[in-house]
Amino acid sequence: VQEIRIAYLGFGNVGRALDDLFAQKRDELRDNPGFEIKVTGVATGGHGMAVDAKGLNMQALRKAKDISAYSSMHLIDVFDFIRNCQANVIFENTPVNYQTGQPAISHIKAALDRGMHAITANKGPVVHAYRELSELADRNGCRFLFESTVMDGAPIFSLFREALPGANLKSFSGVLNSTTNMILTRMEAGDGFEEAVSYCQEIGIAETDPSGDIDGWDASVKIAALATVLMDIPLKPIEVQRKGIREISKSDVKKAQQNGKRWKLVCSARRVENGVEAKVSPSLVGPESPLFGVMGTSSIIQFETDVLGVLSVIESDPGPRTTAYGLYADFLNANR
Amino acid sequence: VQEIRIAYLGFGNVGRALDDLFAQKRDELRDNPGFEIKVTGVATGGHGMAVDAKGLNMQALRKAKDISAYSSMHLIDVFDFIRNCQANVIFENTPVNYQTGQPAISHIKAALDRGMHAITANKGPVVHAYRELSELADRNGCRFLFESTVMDGAPIFSLFREALPGANLKSFSGVLNSTTNMILTRMEAGDGFEEAVSYCQEIGIAETDPSGDIDGWDASVKIAALATVLMDIPLKPIEVQRKGIREISKSDVKKAQQNGKRWKLVCSARRVENGVEAKVSPSLVGPESPLFGVMGTSSIIQFETDVLGVLSVIESDPGPRTTAYGLYADFLNANR
Numbered sequence: 001v002q003e004i005r006i007a008y009l010g011f012g013n014v015g016r017a018l019d020d021l022f023a024q025k026r027d028e029l030r031d032n033p034g035f036e037i038k039v040t041g042v043a044t045g046g047h048g049m050a051v052d053a054k055g056l057n058m059q060a061l062r063k064a065k066d067i068s069a070y071s072s073m074h075l076i077d078v079f080d081f082i083r084n085c086q087a088n089v090i091f092e093n094t095p096v097n098y099q100t101g102q103p104a105i106s107h108i109k110a111a112l113d114r115g116m117h118a119i120t121a122n123k124g125p126v127v128h129a130y131r132e133l134s135e136l137a138d139r140n141g142c143r144f145l146f147e148s149t150v151m152d153g154a155p156i157f158s159l160f161r162e163a164l165p166g167a168n169l170k171s172f173s174g175v176l177n178s179t180t181n182m183i184l185t186r187m188e189a190g191d192g193f194e195e196a197v198s199y200c201q202e203i204g205i206a207e208t209d210p211s212g213d214i215d216g217w218d219a220s221v222k223i224a225a226l227a228t229v230l231m232d233i234p235l236k237p238i239e240v241q242r243k244g245i246r247e248i249s250k251s252d253v254k255k256a257q258q259n260g261k262r263w264k265l266v267c268s269a270r271r272v273e274n275g276v277e278a279k280v281s282p283s284l285v286g287p288e289s290p291l292f293g294v295m296g297t298s299s300i301i302q303f304e305t306d307v308l309g310v311l312s313v314i315e316s317d318p319g320p321r322t323t324a325y326g327l328y329a330d331f332l333n334a335n336r
Numbered sequence: 337v338q339e340i341r342i343a344y345l346g347f348g349n350v351g352r353a354l355d356d357l358f359a360q361k362r363d364e365l366r367d368n369p370g371f372e373i374k375v376t377g378v379a380t381g382g383h384g385m386a387v388d389a390k391g392l393n394m395q396a397l398r399k400a401k402d403i404s405a406y407s408s409m410h411l412i413d414v415f416d417f418i419r420n421c422q423a424n425v426i427f428e429n430t431p432v433n434y435q436t437g438q439p440a441i442s443h444i445k446a447a448l449d450r451g452m453h454a455i456t457a458n459k460g461p462v463v464h465a466y467r468e469l470s471e472l473a474d475r476n477g478c479r480f481l482f483e484s485t486v487m488d489g490a491p492i493f494s495l496f497r498e499a500l501p502g503a504n505l506k507s508f509s510g511v512l513n514s515t516t517n518m519i520l521t522r523m524e525a526g527d528g529f530e531e532a533v534s535y536c537q538e539i540g541i542a543e544t545d546p547s548g549d550i551d552g553w554d555a556s557v558k559i560a561a562l563a564t565v566l567m568d569i570p571l572k573p574i575e576v577q578r579k580g581i582r583e584i585s586k587s588d589v590k591k592a593q594q595n596g597k598r599w600k601l602v603c604s605a606r607r608v609e610n611g612v613e614a615k616v617s618p619s620l621v622g623p624e625s626p627l628f629g630v631m632g633t634s635s636i637i638q639f640e641t642d643v644l645g646v647l648s649v650i651e652s653d654p655g656p657r658t659t660a661y662g663l664y665a666d667f668l669n670a671n672r
Contacts, residue, residue: 159491167661295624
């Protein structure tokens with residue numbers, strides 16, 4: 001049995017769900033591939049930081065108001081935490097910064113510089129520093145992985161990396177933003193726009209300021225991440241032609257229903273001669289499209305390659321637990 | 337650049353499509369991962385066999401009535417071919433034998449015994465000898481791979497093997513037989529059952545005796561392959577509770593349409609306490625199901641695991657070229 005030391009940098013819903021998943025999988029991991037997991041660092045947003053090379057007591061720590069009481073040493077800041085967490089793998093799950101990707105990029109660099117695998121559900125570093133971080137990981141013999149950044153735990157990046165070798169991606173399209181899809185689903189059920197937004201805020205999938213979802217920014221960031229990684233064409237979110245769902249009215253939704261159709265916020269990108277053309281925009285889809293049945297927080301992506309017909313992947317009913325699985329899958333792939 | 341020698345055992349539509357794909361990808365393969373492909377053996381059903389360690393001229397050979405004229409030596413039978421093809425990788429694509437998996441199993445054994453990777457689109461060996469062949473491959477440091485046996489080139493086995501590490505499959509369901517799905521699609525467009533069957537025979541997706549598809553045997557074999565490999569529970573096609581589409585009438589199809597539904601031949605399997613419960617049976621599906629929009633020769637599978645919500649994969653418009661890609665992907669994975 002091989003001991004693997006992990007550290008959580010950012011310990012919100014996703015971090016806690018990942019910790020639960022590691023607990024659930026403990027016996028399986030010990031049997032095959034033979035890993036014993038030890039948590040040697042936890043850095044939270046508002047409850048302090050703790051490191052201990054002997055392993056932290058997660059049950060006690062998760063109930064604590066200030067976890068620094070559990071630390072084997074005093075820590076000055078997050079970089080001090082990274083230097084002293086003694087982990088083989090660091091899970092970077094601090095809040096996303098769409099504009100610059102910081103400070104997550106610096107956290108990941110610091111981890112990779114020390115030869116740790118860096119795994120994240122944070123889209124910022126992928127969109128703003130994919131090549132740099134991947135090259136840094138290569139040089140240091142470790143991995144920078146981020147399966148959970150698009151479609152939660154559904155295998156998208158690993159699908160191309162591992163299961164579609166030699167396939168060249170020509171275009172993709174899909175429904176990638178859960179909040180807007182839920183808003184449109186609720187509007188079909190009779191909600192007004194504002195009502196639907198409030199519902200999403202209540203169930204915790206929309207922010208207090210929901211404009212990042214509604215105006216298509218989150219979708220643009222996901223398109224940028226996919227194009228950057230899967231087409232190897234660096235694309236910034238600002239370069240995505242962007243239109244959100246703000247102008248879709250209750251009567252638009254009703255009219256579509258009467259015609260047997262639905263509005264979906266469709267993300268798409270297509271390789272062109274000098275790069276990539278990318279767009280997010282509301283579109284009418286009919287029941288002949290696999291997008292039609294994708295309701296609520298579910299999502300779909302359709303890939304057009306040079307070797308297959310259109311290949312679609314649908315993820316139903318995601319949550320923190322599925323995002324956690326994406327991080328866990330990256331963990332297993334990094335430690336093969 | 338590393339030379340890799342390949343041999344085609346069985347050279348029908350799929351074998352030829354694979355040869356085309358290798359030709360199309362020649363420059364890409366040379367650049368990355370740095371492979372030079374040489375065909376050192378071809379065994380056909382009715383046009384003889386040829387081996388040549390210096391490499392066969394495929395353009396000339398593909399036009400020949402009897403390819404044995406191109407052989408560097410006289411070959412007695414298929415096993416003599418396997419012994420003398422000097423390949424690193426053998427592609428076994430002889431016709432499927434649902435009852436016993438033979439002679440393909442013996443071909444693959446002979447290849448693995450000699451340390452060659454064996455790659456096949458033939459479901460027989462998977463259903464009748466998966467464990468034996470996989471263990472033989474392991475002992476000899478080579479691979480037995482078969483991505484193309486279910487859903488053509490869509491990544492299904494490699495998805496679990498490579499992109500869903502640590503996930504346990506609890507159940508799956510889907511539309512896996514193209515011919516019956518096309519028959520039902522044609523019946524929705526107004527064809528009678530016999531008419532729809534004739535259409536499928538004309539376009540080459542149904543046999544002269546179409547009962548293997550219509551009575552659910554092909555679907556049962558695919559269910560057995562998936563359960564055997566992905567759930568690690570050996571399941572024989574005969575153990576699948578089986579009902580085909582023979583009893584679906586034109587008026588059944590019309591009635592379903594009037595209710596906004598469709599008949600689909602649904603394959604499913606579920607892990608239970610003492611093994612697996614598996615079934616193929618016509619089912620009514622509505623537009624809320626991802627199965628609803630899967631028309632013609634397209635196919636879908638939905639996976640329920642212990643770590644994600646339902647994950648669906650849809651392959652649209654397959655053909656020999658997509659089956660060839662599954663073999664090609666296996667080739668790249670075997671030679672990593």
